[in-house]
Amino acid sequence: MVDPKKKKKKKKPLDLNRRAMPKQAPEVRSHNFGEVALGYPAALAIEEAKRCIQCPKPKCVDNCPVEINIPGFIKAIAEGDFARGIQIMKEKNCLPAVCGRVCPQEEQCEEVCVLVKKEGQIAVGRLERFIADWEAEQGKIEIPKKAPKTGKKVAVVGGGPAGLTVAGDLIQLGHEVTIFEALHKMGGVLIYGIPEFRLPKAIVQREVDYLGALGVELVTDFVVGKTRTVDSILDEYDVVFVGSGAGLPWFMDVPGENLNGVYSANEYLTRMNLMKGFLFPEYHTPIKEHKRVMVMGGGNVAMDCARTALRLGAESRIIYRRSRSELPARLEEIENAEEEGVIFDFLTNPVKYIGDENGWVKEIECLRMELGEPDSSGRRRPVPMEGSNFIMPADAVVCAIGNSPNPLIAATTPGLETGRGGTIKVDPETMKTSKDRVWAAGDVVTGAATVILAMGEGRKAARSMHQFLTA
Amino acid sequence: MFKVVASRMIVPNMHLLTLEAPNVAREAQPGQFVILRAEEEGERIPLSIADWDADLGTVTVIFMNVGSTTNRLAALQRETSIPTVVGPLGNATEIEKYGTVLCVGGCYGIGSMFPIARALKEKGNRVITLVEGRSSYLFYWEERLKAVSDKTIQITRDGTKGYQGHISRLPDILKDIDEKPDRVIINGCTFLMKRGSDVTRPMEIDTWVSLNPIMIDGTGMCGVCRVSIGGETKFACVDGPDFDGHQVNWDELLQRRKTYMTEEVVPLRTSRCEEHRLRAQGK
């Protein structure tokens, strides 16, 4: 008889040493647009994967919006069977190279990993990225077998993560799928918003090409609501999925906001990413060389703008009305920004932009704030300190305070009900809208959220659309 | 890719480009615009739709060669193609029965005014078209405009045709011909639209202009096209491009259009000729 106590003792001790992922050094990366994080080499990935204790009831999976079989793919990595790893991954997630990079893992899968209490949670995101990059390195991507043709036609509006997911799911089920995208490139925020140094565009392109190889028809330069309405598309297609995102930028209604040198985050990032302004004049869309860029806001978008400005050689500052602990951005991105030299001005709020004689912003008048009682979001409310006005010099301002859905589609689609902030109303189980044969998901439904949520809800919509098409 | 069906200079420095863009042609209406890119690395620029043929699936734009993108567009040959033509964007010009409408066009706006005048005429308005330019040799599409107008007027800076001067002469011209339009619509360069709105304000004539701020996406996503109308910020690409000329903050628009002036000359100084480039690099 084996003493059960003894057996337990024999068990491998927990390895709580989360393996760090190599990164470009801050002083180097703050001058280039290359990717900041460099990814695990295979040996390190295997070491990290071996730390996972393969929970029989893995909590990590419950907290992943697309329910990836996390212990499964990690076990495959631990055993060095990367091909199996990617196969398991792709059962649930068609954009692992993207999610592994930009998912807020610390609030999802990694937050509930059983090892989190001992601060040794498994680096699920980094392993996800590793397995996806490994596949890409192999050069040939396997095209899965599609279900027999159903003869049904699906139109997807918007080529962001939600649209790409729906297209990927439905083409594999045998439907004919066309994506209509307003811009000249597919990818949504992944292409025009998130900067190259965080998510190389070649990776997004690879995923889009994969859909093309699966047979999805990719139509760019097509603004639904202008080039053609949803109703007119419904004449030709059996169903329509709307994944048009939350692309309408907010401004703060501060006097002087239309001065030259004041940008929305969308403009600033689109010039840089979609239009490749950092390669001007080789690419023809100009960007200005600014000396002192002030970014308003404290989310991921603000971090992206500030880190972009830094790489263009400017002094880059983030103006945020609360304190550091309330910053809504991911901790990793805040730390990256700090390391690179972005300066934070907390408890500060702009009240006026002041221009020079040529209409260019030259100064910002700000107010100091203090934190008062918590508001409905649970965060302490910033309260202006009377008479604390002061001036900061600046030659550019980037407004990164948020976005809401573009009203174009709702305005041109009779019968499509909208709710708060112009979001499209759906049944939360099926993502079906109030309009016959139309589904929606992603930021257009939730308001600005995350890539993985857009994908997860897109998947729900795809499931319901498939049911409808095959009923 | 969008095929070039016709490409030619119609008067000095003014070019006509007809493109195969059936999706745009099917939906186009007077006063709307397209955004196009001349090449893969190209900038996105807005150009008004000057004409279209839904059956042939073609769209025509008229543009002045002013900088790097229009330069490239001007050099396009037939049967080549460009990567982006997206539209029709913006709201169509309001076409109602107003009575007498004065359609003012200058520069590229002579072209974009044509479909507007045509639609107004079809709606039963009395249409007077007025073209303004530096000299008579810069006028084009005169026959086409005549065909859809009850009366045509010209103003040239050098007096080679019609009235001499510029749009600020409008009050005496109207007195001369004894007409008072119920509405004025102006398309063309920013100065023409501003000055035109300035002269019609004291006359209390409704005046609509087609604004031309810098744009990128043309769908309301970037906000670079913002203009102040009656003190309120609007996005010209989705809320316009047509606005009440008497409400526009013209100084702000003129200022914002200059944002990239220093950068815009850079590509013009960079030669596209391989030999020049190598020589510049000292090879």
Ligand SMILES: Cc1cc2nc3c(=O)[nH]c(=O)nc-3n(C[C@H](O)[C@H](O)[C@H](O)COP(=O)(O)OP(=O)(O)OC[C@H]3O[C@@H](n4cnc5c(N)ncnc54)[C@H](O)[C@@H]3O)c2cc1C
């Ligand atoms: C700068 C920035 C950084 C971010 N960083 C992160 C991050 O690190 N992690 C994370 O998880 N999330 C991040 N997000 C949020 C995330 O990108 C979004 O939640 C996600 O992209 C939403 O996906 P979507 O498919 O719903 O919409 P989008 O990605 O917005 O895609 C919508 C697409 O629809 C197109 N479209 C819109 N209207 C029309 C129309 N009328 N006709 C045709 N096409 C149309 C748009 O051009 C766009 O391509 C970030 C967002 C931004 C802006």
Ligand SMILES: Cc1cc2nc3c(=O)[nH]c(=O)nc-3n(C[C@H](O)[C@H](O)[C@H](O)COP(=O)(O)OP(=O)(O)OC[C@H]3O[C@@H](n4cnc5c(N)ncnc54)[C@H](O)[C@@H]3O)c2cc1C
């Ligand atoms: C709704 C709209 C309709 C227009 N219709 C016409 C038309 O029918 N014919 C025509 O000749 N012009 C038209 N314009 C102006 C035209 O877009 C600019 O002349 C063109 O962008 C110049 O580009 P470029 O690269 O050749 O010159 P650049 O050297 O880059 O710029 C020259 C000037 O053009 C303006 N400009 C530059 N980039 C843009 C941009 N992305 N968007 C808008 N303006 C810009 C700026 O004021 C700049 O100083 C229109 C503009 C708008 C907004």
Ligand code: SF4
């Ligand atoms: S998709 Fe996001 S939440 Fe799911 S496992 Fe990957 S990193 Fe975690």
Ligand code: SF4
């Ligand atoms: S909770 Fe953590 S240890 Fe458990 S299976 Fe998931 S990743 Fe592995």
Ligand code: FES
């Ligand atoms: S051009 Fe981008 S919002 Fe109008």
